[in-house]
Amino acid sequence: MSMAKIHTLVSWIGATDLNAASSNTEGKTFGPIAATLQAEAFDAVELLYNYSEEQVKPYLLWLQQRVSVSVRAHAVSLSSPVDYNDVYQAADQFLADISAENCNLSLLLSPGTPAMQAVWVLLGKTRYSCRFYQSSLQQGVQEVDIPFQLSMEYLPAARLIDSHKISSLSDISAPINAAFANIVTLNPGMLMLKQKAQILAEREVPVLIYGETGTGKELFSRAIHNASKRANKPFISLNCGAIPAELVDSVLFGHKKGAFTGAMSDKSGVFEQADGGTLFLDEFGELEPSVQVRLLRVLQDGTFTPVGASKEQKVDVRLITATHRNLMEKVAEGSFREDLFYRIAVGVLHLPPIRERKGDLTLLANRLLSMLAEEDDSLKDKKISPDALNIIISHPWRGNVRELQSTLLRAALWCQGNEITAEDMRQALFHMPERASDSAGIMNRDVSQGIDLQGLIDELSKHYILRALDAAQGKKKLAAKLLGIENYQTLSNWIKRLDIS
Known part of the structure; x- marks a missing residue:
């Protein structure tokens, strides 16, 4: 059985909340956070703050005495509470971390600066699936229905990784302790x-x-x-x-x-x-x-x-x-x-070459992507879609593992989301012009090392069937026509025999 998700309230701590804990306002207002926790049931509370510890500690003690739910608070360093970039980076990172903890998120919009409130709406309507609450003296505590959808420009992983790190990712080679x-x-x-x-x-x-x-x-x-x-x-x-x-x-x-000249030692x-x-x-x-x-x-x-x-x-x-x-x-x-x-x-x-290693391309692609993720956390959630794997399987990879690795890195750095799509792979591929020595392609294999003739025929067939299916957007009848096969059932038989997904 899967565990039920924890209903978590996330909020900035605002000045009104801090003032609620002081003696001169006791009894007049609870502040947005305390009021919301008394009006609605939550399993956990996660609070962000940009105030000094001396200001926040008394408030947290005061708040914990008035609510039964567990409260965790996290200090965030901002150059300014109205700096949208700082607020965005801090809020996005926090929501990314907390969303991995099997919880349903609700964002309290009322506390904090206008920049903090705007960023909550932006993130809660795009990157994260969140509910929204607001609290005021006039209207009390309400769940907010934000009646519009937002489309946010994707921030590619390439923006999050410095140039030196990208260079080192492109240069991953055989490990010293290779076994x-x-x-x-x-x-x-x-x-x-x-x-x-x-x-x-x-x-x-x-x-x-x-x-x-x-x-x-x-x-x-x-x-x-x-x-x-x-x-x-x-x-x-x-x-x-x-x-x-x-x-x-x-x-x-x-x-x-x-x-010799230049031999100084x-x-x-x-x-x-x-x-x-x-x-x-x-x-x-x-x-x-x-x-x-x-x-x-x-x-x-x-x-x-x-x-x-x-x-x-x-x-x-x-x-x-x-x-x-x-x-x-x-x-x-x-x-x-x-x-x-x-x-x-x-x-x-x-x-x-990897094009002759039947059954290994998918394995290699996933392993290489895992190696890239081990080197940089920005790539840790990247996955390869089935359509992208079909592109990988059909490409000749003249540069072998090295070319596959650099192509996956380009696709992972720029893909819009955590899934590398077929289009991401197409854009990441280099289409080199055919060299004269390669014009015969599959006809130039080294027979002295032994060849698998049927395997070569299957490889050639699989390569062009995948390309035809891609060009025909999966329509077998059109793909069969592109391949010069009159009966698309014949194509289906080839697909089944060659185990093409």
Whole structure:
């Protein structure tokens, strides 16, 4: 059984209320709050005040002696009781908090300044479902029927979060303490990859991770490190594609003071920093052949020489590399050393793009939104509507998890309310022009890694059926026509077989 809601009266404490407690007015008036509590039955009372504690404490004692209901009072700091912005922010935050406590709210309009009364009406008629009361000497206590509706401009979450916080939300990446539990999936192929990665974590072999940008290569690498015997040693991550060509040796192996112009002091490279732990080299396929030769030596005997040094250094590093390129093709082309390839490609993981992870898109979207909410309370009540999920399912997500995360953040920051709608998702999506290499789309899958032909056909069908249903606003007959299917019952059969909601 659900619990009955508590009927709660909310009010500002006004000057007339405070005066009622003084001896020189005793018996003349109870003030609006006390009068309302004597005339109407409430289960709880929540009072806001902007007066000093010395003024309010005697009143609260006086009030509690005259009413049987529990009274709670909350101090609110306002720059001015007639400043609409201050009053609005304080009242909105308080009503948001109290409305979560399973209660029916009633607002007492009489106490306080005109700004306080106007804000009560605005909030009580728009954001919160409230009843209204007023109290006066002439009319007594009355429930007020406000005979009009208001439409209030929505205050998006983007207005409530500062720029630095929004930037940090957009940059949420693999957590330092990432474990295999952080890799959320129901997809059989991904579950098998997690099992393989856990086995590799227990061995000291080099690992090569293939995958498009944003498929979770760093998340896997951190999970492997954290599940290995090196978990309490350093994990150093480096994007090889972001290193200027003239600084590659310095970044990898370090340098001595004066080794080159700008080398003002000794600096350790990533191999030295990762000594005893794990070095993750992302976009490994971007390294030039000349650098590949020097890397091969480190991997063979664990020694290297910093730039400008004459003495070798020895390190113990477990290497995990990642790339979105097909290194076997680069070996065939002569742009990647074959001996280096076989040195790093001992444990190999091929991460599929999220468009191929059947059943995972909804799971990933909800998980990413939860992660954003964990970082900022302004997003904690956001939900994804079923129509928005259909948009997510039908989008190709060329940027994979990274693109999905940034799109959800944009939608959550600007959606009007706590539910992200299909229209919010459409506005948040970027529609990139097709690149020449992508013109064939689904025809460009890497057969060398194995493909599921029927799965690809189903994926293509599901993608266009969802788009047609969206364009036809859910009308199957029109959607069937758009897809070139003469009988809409045939479309219904496809929808059922592909489990399209």
